[in-house]
Amino acid sequence: MSSPQTAQVRVDASAWQGELAHSWNYIGYDEINYTTTPEGEELLAKFMAMQEKPYFVRPHHLFCTGNGHGIPKWGSTNAYLEDDDGTPIYDWTIVDQVFDTMLKYRCKPFVELGFMPQDLADPAHYDIGADAWSAQQYRATGWAAPPKDYQKWYDLVHALVQHCQQRYGENEIATWYWELWNEPDIFYWRGTPEEFNKLYDYTAAAVRAASPSARVGGPATTNPGPSSRAAAYLEGFLEHCANGRNAYTGGTGAPLDFISFHVKGGGYRADPRHRKQNPPSVKQVLRDTANGYAIISKYPQFQGLECILSEIDPDGWAAGGAHDNANLNFRNTEYYASFTAAAFDKVSRFAKQNGWDLRLLTWAFLFVGERCFEGTRVFSTQGIDKAIMNLFRMYAQIGTQQVAFESSAAKNPLDYADMNGRGEKPDIAGFAALSGSKRLDVLVYNHHDDWDMRGEYTVELEVAGLPFAGKSVTVTHQRIDAEHSNAYAEWVRQGRPNYPAPGQRAAIKARDGLELLEAPRTVEATSSTLRLSFTLPVHGISLLTLTAAE
The missing domain is CATH 2.60.40.1500 (Glycosyl hydrolase domain; family 39)
Structure with missing residues (x-):
């Protein structure tokens, strides 16, 4: 015994139990401009060195307005501006630098179409006239507003996809993901669910018009826990794509090539008293993944679609660290690696048992200029790789x-x-x-x-x-x-x-x-x-x- x-x-x-889906080759982060920093390129080169297939990279802030300099929880490209007459001005300079860098290291863009450019934000949610100098209000709320003109949003998305098609080729961009927004069920979206669904209709139409072979999807909602707002939001989105009136075409439903939502094992906020809190929960990750599957299963027309957990992590607030809340020190240690190994294994087993094509995206990258082992959710700190990075090195070796x-x-x-x-x-x-x-x-x-x-x-x-x-x-x-x-x-x-x-x-x-x-x-x-x-x-x-x- x-x-x-x-x-x-x-x-x-x-x-033999079939193919082991190496579904972990997805990463993401808020700060799109970190991609092209020396530190960002160094980290992407490490992923290139160990990859058995390309990593997909999903940053936020692709359409945001600013100075093109990344700081924690913020980035910008100035891809969209308007002249004094309201005519759109497209500038792909920074976008090209970001995508070129990903491809340089044999990664692929997981294109998150967001957030709202300053000049396109709905005045009902954001008054640009009071914010032209400091842009503080734009960074607080304007980026999360619906568009003032949905046709201009359509034109922006269409112009981006068309530009990428011309720059990289139809065959290449057909392998990318084109995902609308991020976590519209919380503060990332200031509009209503109906307005978000309308935005999706315009977005999907624009992507498909520019590139018929492109893959478009969403809604990248948060944990679909039982009876939660996130679960209702996910189901409402799927119901709209299946049976709703399309705001762009006037027809029924909307194109959907993949489904995305997020699962986190817990959450921490700043606590200067550093009191011990409950640890992350593998059970919560597995429970909410299973609940998301149950919601998707209500729609037979979406069976067989890829589903990407476009953020699956022990907790939220990647930019918070151990100096903000001592509980976050777990991210520096072997615990982050063992939690990820357990969570990935449990949800992957669930997916395999149900014949579900599930992909897993780790929301982590790096933070430029941080203190060593700050406790942020990153793979590398000051160029020093954490234990979590070595888990991915293990994954890359497995048959x-x-x-x-x-x-x-x-x-x-x-x-x-x-x-x-x-x-x-x-x-x-x-x-x-x-x-x-x-x-x-x-x-x-x-x-x-x-x-x-x-x-x-x-x-x-x-x-x-x-x-x-x-x-x-x-x-x-x-x-x-x-x-x-x-x-x-x-x-x-x-x-x-x-x-x-x-x-x-x-x-x-x-x-x-x-x-x-x-x-x-x-x-x-x-x-x-x-x-x-x-x-x-x-x-x-x-x-x-x-x-x-x-």
């Missing part, structure tokens, strides 16, 4: 032929009595995949929502059905935990410097890559079953790669 601190994990490499994976310590968060599994043991689970007949990858994570939980578990791994029985097998074991693939631990050892001195930085940077738990070793697969044992701490992730000798 296994001890309470042991997990029995069994992988059957002969039990595509999924095989059976079972764990005696796996949990279903929907069974938890509360939102965080208090009183439950940690969830030890994962997945496995083959690459041809000579390599097997097994990812095992150990997660509990309580970021203060400690402990170490023994994982007894049995791999059956090996396609390379009778051969020597090299076992490579990569690990993310408090001491591996985790530059934060070294930053703490170096005294937590806000701006590390050159020697400190070198020591911290040396630990920011994906690290081995032990040196690779060779074992003999004398039969089709191989047994391995290792310890895995809470909030740890192991990637074991078994490679047959030539």
Whole structure:
């Protein structure tokens, strides 16, 4: 009998379960202008270096008015202005720089069509006459207003898509996503749901008119929790696209090539007293994803469409950090990686069980000029990669032929009595995949929502059905935990410097890559079953790669 601190994990490499959808190749961030900074290009180059397929990049503020300089939670391109007579002036200079940079690093734009240009904002929501100098009111509310003229909005979207078609080619932009807006069910949209649906009608018509093969969709609403405004908004949007009167064509319904909504595991706001709050909840992420699926399933005409969780994260407020609220320090640590591994695994399993084409977008990038390990939701801080970046390095190595994976310590968060599994043991689970007949990858994570939980578990791994029985097998074991693939631990050892001195930085940077738990070793697969044992701490992730000798 296994001890309470042991997990029995069994992988059957002969039990194929179809393709493992590498659906995690999506990232996003508020500050569109960070894309073209040296720091932004450095990070995109890292994604290019590890990608097995292009990453899609979704920034906010594509149409916003300003000085073209990114700051936390804000960006601008001046793509749309009007002359004194109200004639539109299109300027694609910054937009081109952003898209060119994405493509330079073999990424692809996930084009978020928003927000409202200053000169196009509805005066009922925003008075440009009182704001021509400071633009403070525009940044407060004007960007979220409906357009004063829906035809001018149509013309703007059409002009952008047409410009991209001419610059990059129809075949290229047909691979992009064209998504309207972001989170219209909250403060990102100052109009009514009906006005948003009208905006979608004009947007979809403009995209399709400029590029018939382009993919257009939305509505990028927030967590569709049970009986929530977000759930009602998502359903109202789908009902409109299915059966509503189209405000542009006068016909019934609107084109919809993909559906998007967001799920977060919790939320934090500034708290100078730094009181401990509830941790993020994998259960909430899974529950709201399942509820979104239930809403979509009411519309048979939308079955089979891609659905993108165009933000799936432990929490909201990416620009907030540990100095704003000490709870956000979890983003610096291995916890962020283990939460993401658990959440992605649970929603991906749900999607596979339901034959649902689900894609996952991590809302994280970087912040220029921040203090080291600020605690913002980023992959890299001052050019030093966090543990979360190393999870994506693990993902990029994994094969595509999924095989059976079972764990005696796996949990279903929907069974938890509360939102965080208090009183439950940690969830030890994962997945496995083959690459041809000579390599097997097994990812095992150990997660509990309580970021203060400690402990170490023994994982007894049995791999059956090996396609390379009778051969020597090299076992490579990569690990993310408090001491591996985790530059934060070294930053703490170096005294937590806000701006590390050159020697400190070198020591911290040396630990920011994906690290081995032990040196690779060779074992003999004398039969089709191989047994391995290792310890895995809470909030740890192991990637074991078994490679047959030539």
